[in-house]
Amino acid sequence: QLHLQESGPGLVKPSETLSLICNVSGVSINSTNVYWGWIRQPPGKGLEWLANIHYSGSTYYPLSLKSRLTISVETSKNQFSLKMTSVTAADTAVYYCTRRVVGGDWFDPWGQGTLVTVSS
Amino acid sequence: QPVLTQPPSVSGAPGQRVTISCTGSSSNIGAAYDVHWYQQVPGSAPKLLIYENYHRPSGVPDRFSGYKSGTAASLTITGLQAEDDADYFCQSYDSALSDYVFGTGTTVIVL
Numbered sequence: 001q002l003h004l005q006e007s008g009p010g011l012v013k014p015s016e017t018l019s020l021i022c023n024v025s026g027v028s029i030n031s032t033n034v035y036w037g038w039i040r041q042p043p044g045k046g047l048e049w050l051a052n053i054h055y056s057g058s059t060y061y062p063l064s065l066k067s068r069l070t071i072s073v074e075t076s077k078n079q080f081s082l083k084m085t086s087v088t089a090a091d092t093a094v095y096y097c098t099r100r101v102v103g104g105d106w107f108d109p110w111g112q113g114t115l116v117t118v119s120s
Numbered sequence: 121q122p123v124l125t126q127p128p129s130v131s132g133a134p135g136q137r138v139t140i141s142c143t144g145s146s147s148n149i150g151a152a153y154d155v156h157w158y159q160q161v162p163g164s165a166p167k168l169l170i171y172e173n174y175h176r177p178s179g180v181p182d183r184f185s186g187y188k189s190g191t192a193a194s195l196t197i198t199g200l201q202a203e204d205d206a207d208y209f210c211q212s213y214d215s216a217l218s219d220y221v222f223g224t225g226t227t228v229i230v231l
Contacts, residue, residue, distance in 0.1 A: 049220035106156040108168035
């Protein structure tokens with residue numbers, strides 16, 4: 001059964017780069033019918049889609065954040081990662097990794113999430 | 121900013137029926153993009169509840185049902201139970217934004 005587990009730094013200083021990793025177990029990250037991705041949720045607020053990637057290398061980002069985000073796959077470790085540059089306090093959130101099947105627009109399952117706080 | 125609008129909260133006694141609305145526009149729900157629903161128990165990750173407007177994943181009780189018409193969708197919980205006390209989010213795709221968009225979220229309060 002597919003299981004996703006995020007890991008992150010916990011605390012990041014303003015203007016620095018945030019790096020997150022999602023460990024995938026139970027399924028090969030090279031699955032052809034899957035997009036892997038990230039969604040975040042600021043404390044007490046709603047959900048925001050951040051990125052998707054297919055193992056072939058195709059990537060997708062929201063226009064509002066595209067310039068700051070890079071998603072990548074590490075096939076040898078069955079992991080994928082997200083980098084966000086120039087973070088501010090507004091980037092404080094719980095970051096979730098997820099799966100989206102090709103041909104579907106929904107996200108399932110989700111990892112448990114990792115809280116990232118941006119503060120000096 | 122969320123582009124799908126939901127009521128902040130709905131409430132009901134155990135056994136009652138509650139409905140959560142999700143209002144979009146011509147670039148998302150109204151453009152025939154599917155609506156999906158997630159349940160989030162406080163302190164936990166969201167869980168897929170309904171996909172493609174009305175389909176339930178395996179394991180989701182049939183007291184949860186979804187509906188979509190025009191630029192809006194709804195989630196109905198029939199026979200409310202204490203464990204349904206949670207936040208619920210709708211989600212779709214927006215062609216104008218090229219973005220997967222979520223609703224503002226609704227807290228279901230079981231009285």
